[in-house]
Amino acid sequence: MTQAPTPPILILTEAELRAAVPLDLAAVDATEAAFAALARPGARMPPVLSMDLPEANGEVDVKTAFLPGFDAFAIKVSPGFFDNPRLGLPSLNGLMCVFSAKTGLVEAVLLDNGYLTNIRTAAAGAVAARWLAPERVETAAVLGAGVQARMQMIAAHLVRPFARGWVWARDPARAAEAAAEIASATGADIRVAATPQEAVSASQIVITATPSTTPVLQAGWLAPGRHVTAMGSDQHGKNEIAPEALAAADLYVCDRVSQAAAMGELRAAREAGYLPGPPPELGEIVAGLRSGRLTEAAVTICDLTGTGAQDTAIAAHALAAARAAGAGMALPR
Amino acid sequence: MTQAPTPPILILTEAELRAAVPLDLAAVDATEAAFAALARPGARMPPVLSMDLPEANGEVDVKTAFLPGFDAFAIKVSPGFFDNPRLGLPSLNGLMCVFSAKTGLVEAVLLDNGYLTNIRTAAAGAVAARWLAPERVETAAVLGAGVQARMQMIAAHLVRPFARGWVWARDPARAAEAAAEIASATGADIRVAATPQEAVSASQIVITATPSTTPVLQAGWLAPGRHVTAMGSDQHGKNEIAPEALAAADLYVCDRVSQAAAMGELRAAREAGYLPGPPPELGEIVAGLRSGRLTEAAVTICDLTGTGAQDTAIAAHALAAARAAGAGMALPR
Incomplete structure (x- = not known):
């Protein structure tokens, strides 16, 4: 041979x-x-x-x-x-x-x-925003100030070129750093929020990118016409979004059900008794097999754990x- | 920082x-x-x-x-x-x-x-021979003629420098090729056997290195004082040794119980109702935690699936x- x-x-x-x-x-x-x-x-x-x-x-x-x-x-x-x-x-x-x-x-x-x-994780947030966020996004917010928080905002701006943005993080100095970096990359007006609620309530796109194990985003904060991308929960035990917020959303989507149920926001929501059925996966929406956002007023949440x-x-x-x-x-x- | x-x-x-x-x-x-x-x-x-x-x-x-x-x-x-x-x-x-x-x-x-x-797989066969084969090995046999069959014999010779060896394979030409290569590497007198039984019955060390899904080594062939290393069953469905041979051996050892039970010889043996308990792992014997060969007359079998x-x-x-x-x-x- x-x-x-x-x-x-x-x-x-x-x-x-x-x-x-x-x-x-x-x-x-x-x-x-x-x-x-x-x-x-x-x-x-x-x-x-x-x-x-x-x-x-x-x-x-x-x-x-x-x-x-x-x-x-x-x-x-x-x-x-x-x-x-x-x-x-x-x-x-x-x-x-x-x-x-x-x-x-x-x-x-x-x-x-x-x-x-980092690139593919931020890009997945942009895919979620492209298919799930409202068409018109004036303002975006991120909870968290790490590398991925910054990149998620820059990626979201590629598909929804928002004019204003908010950064909230536990450390205001890091939040200011992140805001400056996002502003420089996007040209948007990016400010530091005093509270997570201030950041969230003003924004059509909300990105959570923290390592939190207790919810930083509460259910009552999400007015109609909001999209949330949660990408901090990539490990067992992490939880950024209150289970009630997932239950109250018009649409919950994840990247992979088996992963989200083990280490995503879906885990805590199911432990609280919500979302027992199989949610759509982002790929099913992109492929046209399941529906994404149905109305401009809907609240959508996308739970990203990171896929091979x-x-x-x-x-x-x-x-x-x-x-x-x-x-x-x-x-x- | x-x-x-x-x-x-x-x-x-x-x-x-x-x-x-x-x-x-x-x-x-x-x-x-x-x-x-x-x-x-x-x-x-x-x-x-x-x-x-x-x-x-x-x-x-x-x-x-x-x-x-x-x-x-x-x-x-x-x-x-x-x-x-x-x-x-x-x-x-x-x-x-x-x-x-x-x-x-x-x-x-x-x-x-x-x-x-290839090196670490052959080396594992030598570790098995060092800890499980009789002290005096005059003759070794291999069933199979692929790269790993050849390397297993060469590796076994490092720890039990046998003077004679046998190769059996379905294709006699490939068996002859393998015999020549093993002879050249070891200096031993290596011959082609007409049947697997001829190879096995003459040898203190027997290596199975075939892709077989039905046993090539039968139970009655193993006289006292034999050691078998099975290294062909590294995939679900493979099976080189008759379950009765495993049941009849004085000692069955594997590299990792969880792997051997899924894809090693242990799988077929357990399906036949043999060896329900936890067998020793080779590492436990090397570490002195469990016993290896107890007598020169014992029949020992080591089932290698390959470990991280x-x-x-x-x-x-x-x-x-x-x-x-x-x-x-x-x-x-």
């Missing part, structure tokens, strides 16, 4: 990936395609492989998905080591490995240190962009 | 890894240490992440383990795409990613295309060897 010539393996560093993959509409479209593909027959997304490392105050998650119509699939490794900041290191890291969907051969290794996860489908899509997107730019180093197989 | 300087990421190709990591006693010792560590408190080995891709006649497995006393852990991705030979490509591929056990930072990417999996612990250990071993050799390319984080 002669061995066919095989293409080299492309290695890309974080710097190369940052240059090739900005947070833009192309990233949003790639992520949207992932959600649609996930709703199609033949898509496969196994449960997250998760390993707790309590001695190191750490954990590692591995996510993947095989999506019909994609030439490749990614396997993403996300370590989170929460004592790292004491060492001057980031808590979150990781890489993505890209494999041919036809042969299983390694095509590329994306040494992104978690950068592409997004990883496969952003990796394919990044690899195409890097190849087009001639970036990276090709190693012999 | 200032960022501490972080070490670069080392990228190693298959050629570099083949040069740095031969199948030798150092690889066997590294693998043995993995089994011992797996039996210690604090070891963690989550269930294998497995994704079937029937459209491509493929599958992907992800394995990992965190082992006390190891500075790093590996996450290994093993794609198996079984139509690849038609394309002139190998069925099995993959890579290992190595992470710091203290910070979760990526330390290295081992682009081994499955080479290190071996992957972590061989990756650490390979990384140390590559660093000592100055191999690989260091990329900026």
